[in-house]
Amino acid sequence: MRRSFAFKTTVLVMGWVLAAIACAQIPAYTFWPAIFGALTLPVALALNLLLVGYWLLRRWPVALLPLAVAVLTWPHFQRGLALHPFKLSNAPVPANGPVVKVLSANVRIFNVYPQLRNEGLQSSKAMVKWLQDTPADILCLQEFYNEPAGTRTQDGTVFRTVDKIGREAGREAFLSKTLTNSAGAEFGMAIFSRFPIVHRGTINFGKLTQNHAMWADVRLPSHDTIRIYSFHLQSMSMDEKDIVDSYSSKAGLRQKGAGLLRRFKRGAIARHWQVDTLVKRFNRCRYPILLCADLNDVPYSYSYDQLADNFQNAWATVGNGVGSTYNGRLPFVRIDNQFAGSRFSVEDFQVHYEIPYSDHFPTTATYQLRPPGAKR
Template identity: 75%
Template sequence: MRRSFAFKCTLLVIGWLLVAIACVQIPAYTFWPAAFFALTLPVALALNLVLAFYWLLRNWRVAALPLVVAFLTWPHFQRGLALHPLRVATAAEKPGQLVRVQSSNVRIFNVYPQLRDAQSNSSRQMVKFLVENPADVLCLQEFYNEPAGTRSQDGSLFRTVEKIGRDAGRESFLSRTLTNSAGAEFGMAIFSRFPIVSKGTIKFGKLTQNHAMWVDVRLPSADTIRVYNFHLQSMSMEERDIVDSYSSKAGLRRKGLGLMRRFKRGAVVRNTQIDTLIKRTERCRYPMLLCADLNDLPYSYSYDQLADHFQNAWATVGNGVGSTYNGKLPFMRIDNQFASSQFTVDDFWVNYEIPYSDHFPTTGIYRLVKPEQTTK
């Protein structure tokens, strides 16, 4: 076969693709440039498909090479662009205990002055959405609560543990990271309509907003499951700086190097945090559901480690990119839900109708399949 320029390009793209996949599996604390090269993986995946179609028109024998590569790397493609056009939600009468989970980064309910709007409408609407939510379990990151006795000018607006928890018929677990001088509490929270039988916190070094928490809940079927809620290290990059960096050459020169340094530092910390979390999940004997603000993209070591151990709900049943970041940066899916193999994912969606934070909430419906049912 004559080694044409197109064929050389095909080999180059396949090599690029394989190296990028390898980089996804390398933690940034071991070799930090891998985190940057891993971000090129979606481009390599797309180019490989383009070349497959090109060779189908030119030479089907050569087309077999990129087609085989596309088949083998399809799970990685699904991470960034899920395609399930013929999927229908699992029928409700199928056996197994249903669990509906809502996860959301609530951005401290916009309590700070720079986040508030007129009459704190976004705060009221966000709390109302959570209070009335039909989910069995709520996992909330960047949580804020003003317990009774807090010195506040907002009345009962931010008595969120009380409103979302007891008043709505849910048990609650607030993992506090800070209580300020006025008595207000910051941290993460899990609310459950099922009884909470055990709970705990996982520190990533010093206890900050970036940590993990878990609860064991008893289902009506008498099964116990564990739900993890965690928030990884921020990317530490301002949206405005990112937009400036790619909008002009001058912006790239002014902002680019600083953004790269911050991304590197964030990747190193997130990769360490995810290793800590994975080790803890490996010791759990219960079926698991995980909700997270990963602050990382599907083409990252953090996501890859979770995907190696759990099903990603969006990649399993979703269609499209499933972006969860509510801002100017497109295609950012940084909020995710995962499930262990004992669950089937019935449905999953992003709540784009709830724009009150810089993250859109996500909702997943899972079915716990008992071991004897999986063998039938």
């Protein structure tokens, strides 16, 4: 009876894995409850691996069933928990093609708002200085803030960020502005490059807001042109404290649950439409592509799935562990990602936990551009 129950459980778990994978391919604007099916995938994958071990000890031929599922779904496992124990970080990159180092970060407007500031604007100064000094060739910064010359401010040159991270650091700057306030300060996103930017543009999702995309065509010293996309998808507009309260107690769930669910649903519908819009643009691009994104979505989601189906995720390709990028009370959350097209090999990827000045940790990746037709 125990074996019969265990076998039925195994079949159910295998079906659960496949159903959850299917849910991750359904956009929320088509059937929004599928979001929650996709979110259960890590649990289903973990249970399937446990069942492999169980049957290897009990009756090894049966273990072949969950083992086959584990092998076939291993790329999905790697999305949430990357395992590359023999990958040497910072190892020298063989000289088989041009190498590009890319940094992506949501800088949270450099903490300019009163509730984000600390004494002497130390976090703002440290963040700008670190970005100014980073050896990365290309920087993609979301939630960017700049005070150009002439801005009416009492902060001096602390937030003269385009000049400091751009010209003073030997980089060309492309600022995609979504708002200029009454004092003359600029909000939006930015791309900085040590290589020439030969073309540039923005992609808005209806009205131009901080949730939009920008792109730049960059000419490498090898005379190859690559395209960098940076984008910031719709946030959930969910307060971290409300989320923590909702799962900390029954009273918190009753009080916060319905409102969180509505916001979660609206955010997911917007993100899934936005990512579909972007994928269509990516498919029309004739250059090798690199993507930097604040997805505001986890690896087990439609947004991530659409990108992972067409591009290599840098962390899943060379990283080890969860690779969480959210700097807050919610653990193991990776919402900031870099992706690379098939012409690139991913050589290294790092999450900079030593840079805690925003609610997102910066990420850097090293890519090598292979010749056309070269095999991975």
